[in-house]
Amino acid sequence: MAKDLLLENLSKRFGRLVAVQGVSLEIREGEFVCFLGPSGCGKTTLLRLIAGFEIPSGGRILYDGRVINDLIPQKRNFGIVFQSYALFPNMTVFDNVAFGLRARGAPRERIAPRVEELLDLVGLRQYRDTYPAELSGGEQQRVALVRALATQPSVLLLDEPLSALDARIRVHLRSEIKRLQRSLGITTIYVTHDQEEAMSLADRIVVMEAGTVRQVGSAGEIYRRPGSRFVADFVGTSNFLECRRVDGSSDTVAFGAWLLRVDCRLPEGGDRLFVAIRPEMIEMLEGPGDIGGREPRNVLEGTVDGVTFLGAVVRVVVGVNRESLIVDVPYREFERLPVRQGDRARLYLPPDRFMVYPSA
Numbered sequence: 001m002a003k004d005l006l007l008e009n010l011s012k013r014f015g016r017l018v019a020v021q022g023v024s025l026e027i028r029e030g031e032f033v034c035f036l037g038p039s040g041c042g043k044t045t046l047l048r049l050i051a052g053f054e055i056p057s058g059g060r061i062l063y064d065g066r067v068i069n070d071l072i073p074q075k076r077n078f079g080i081v082f083q084s085y086a087l088f089p090n091m092t093v094f095d096n097v098a099f100g101l102r103a104r105g106a107p108r109e110r111i112a113p114r115v116e117e118l119l120d121l122v123g124l125r126q127y128r129d130t131y132p133a134e135l136s137g138g139e140q141q142r143v144a145l146v147r148a149l150a151t152q153p154s155v156l157l158l159d160e161p162l163s164a165l166d167a168r169i170r171v172h173l174r175s176e177i178k179r180l181q182r183s184l185g186i187t188t189i190y191v192t193h194d195q196e197e198a199m200s201l202a203d204r205i206v207v208m209e210a211g212t213v214r215q216v217g218s219a220g221e222i223y224r225r226p227g228s229r230f231v232a233d234f235v236g237t238s239n240f241l242e243c244r245r246v247d248g249s250s251d252t253v254a255f256g257a258w259l260l261r262v263d264c265r266l267p268e269g270g271d272r273l274f275v276a277i278r279p280e281m282i283e284m285l286e287g288p289g290d291i292g293g294r295e296p297r298n299v300l301e302g303t304v305d306g307v308t309f310l311g312a313v314v315r316v317v318v319g320v321n322r323e324s325l326i327v328d329v330p331y332r333e334f335e336r337l338p339v340r341q342g343d344r345a346r347l348y349l350p351p352d353r354f355m356v357y358p359s360a
Contacts, residue, residue, distance in 0.1 A: 002029040003064040003153060005050070005187065010059035013043055019045040021211040023059070032181050032188045034198035037208035038234065043191045044159055046208070048188065051157050052076050063154070075234040079153030083160045085140045087132040093119070093143050094128040100151045118146035122179060145177065149184070154189045156181070174200055179336065195235050199223070207231050229274055229357040238276040239325050242359070245271050252297075253356075256321035261295050263351040272359035279328040281353040284316070285346040286337055294348050300325075304343045318345045 012020040019040045027033050035043035048054040050061060052073035061068050068076055087096050097115045108115075119125040122142040131243070132140055143162055148156060158177070162170045162245040178201055181188045192198050198205050199219035207215045207230075208224060215227040226232035243260070244254035250266060252259050253275055260274060275304045285291075285299065302320035314334040327347060328338075339345055 002201045003187075004028050004153060005189075006060075006062040007046075007050075008060040008062070010049060010061065011057045012054055013057045016212050020049065023211075023213055024114040025206060025213065025216065027187060027189065030185045032178070032190070032201060032203045034190045034192055034202035034205050035208060036192055036205050036235070038193060038194060040093065041208040042211035043193075043208050045211075046188060047157055047159055050155075051078055051080055053059065064344055076155075077153050078155045078157055079148035079151065081141075081143070081144050081148045081156070081158045081161045083163055085132070085137075085144045087140060087143060087147075089132055092129050092131055092178045093124065093135070093140055093156055096132070096143055097147045097150050100147065101182070104151060108289055114150060121183075122146055136169075137165050138173055141165065141173060143279065145180070149177075149180070149186070153295050154187065156186050158188065158190045160191055160193070163192075163194075171196070177201065199235075205235075207235065209234075226355060227278075229276070232276050232355055232357070237279055237326060238355070239279065239282070239323075240348060241275045241277075241323060241325075243273050243275050245273065251258070251351075255300075258300060258321070259297050260349065260354075261297055261351040262354045262356060264354055264356055266356055267358045269358040274357045274359060276355040276357065277349055279315070279326040281350060283340060283348040283350070284327060284329055284333075284337060284339070287346070290346075295351055298351060300347045300349065302345055302347065304339050304341050304345050306341060307339065316345070320347070 007023055007025045010020060010023045018165055023046060035046060037043050045054060049056055052071060056069055086100065094115055097118060098111050099113060099332060101111045105133045116125060119128055122145065124139060124142055127139065128137065134267065162173055174197060202219060204216060204218055205222055206213055209230050215222055215231050222231060222235050226235060232238045241255050243255045245266065246252040246254055246259060253262055253273055266273065300320050302318040302325065304316060305319045305324060306317040308315040311329045313330055316329055316339060318327060324348065
């Protein structure tokens with residue numbers, strides 16, 4: 001039987017502040033789940049509830065079918081890695097990794113092989129007799145990671161473990177964490193505010209706002225089909241066009257003087273809507289005759305307000321109807337159709353690439 005982690009209507013209050021409210025979630029054994037959201041959204045509090053560092057104000061936490069609300073952290077057998085490495089400065093790398101094993105009374109003859117096996121996993125065996133101060137930040141974080149894994153925890157909890165490192169090291173350690181999790185098959189919960197980090201690591205992402213879960217899904221599901229305006233805005237980049245309903249039409253919205261065809265169901269509610277589209281889904285057209293089989297109504301004209309080189313893509317900002325539309329153009333295509341600030345531009349917004357949300 002799978003050892004799943006189940007949260008049932010979990011809440012946490014600090015006085016009048018509601019940090020976590022009514023969170024229900026099932027995390028399957030061996031799954032890699034990221035809690036993603038802005039600062040103050042409750043993701044770290046939720047992790048601390050799971051770890052046992054905070055007591056729920058309401059709801060239940062179950063692991064392997066057993067309620068663990070009242071279990072102290074030491075009894076939950078969950079490994080924890082914090083943003084600060086929290087290594088013991090007066091202990092060598094070997095002794096830091098061995099600390100949990102010794103605290104649990106593991107036989108001496110089993111400690112050294114286990115520690116060296118873990119150090120081999122992260123390529124740090126040559127540093128076994130080194131002290132933390134002699135290591136780089138990335139090396140210290142790898143030591144903290146294998147120290148949490150030394151006691152063979154049932155669940156691994158990571159609270160923004162890479163946020164203090166520079167970008168290149170973060171990318172390298174992301175792949176290291178993913179490889180380790182896959183090879184060990186350990187259930188992992190990872191807290192981050194970095195959408196790129198969550199999308200590259202997680203089997204499923206839990207997007208949080210104001211203490212509640214807004215959407216749960218794979219990276220592809222959340223990016224392609226965000227369930228709310230908040231998710232569409234927070235995960236990736238989106239253009240939001242404030243539009244009006246067109247009387248008698250179920251697939252047309254008015255954006256200024258343009259009537260745009262939208263190939264998705266319009267939400268119930270008021271007259272105003274927000275129509276969203278990702279920058280890479282907008283096409284830059286070569287000229288008036290470059291329509292092909294496209295929907296003519298969805299061609300907009302505007303003025304280029306800025307051009308930014310981002311490596312693989314060029315980001316072009318086009319002013320249309322007092323809105324700034326962000327368009328990401330592949331660099332090779334941009335070389336063929338270069339534009340400069342002040343140029344006129346024609347944009348095509350495919351009807352099937354829109355996401356529509358109520359104005360509220």
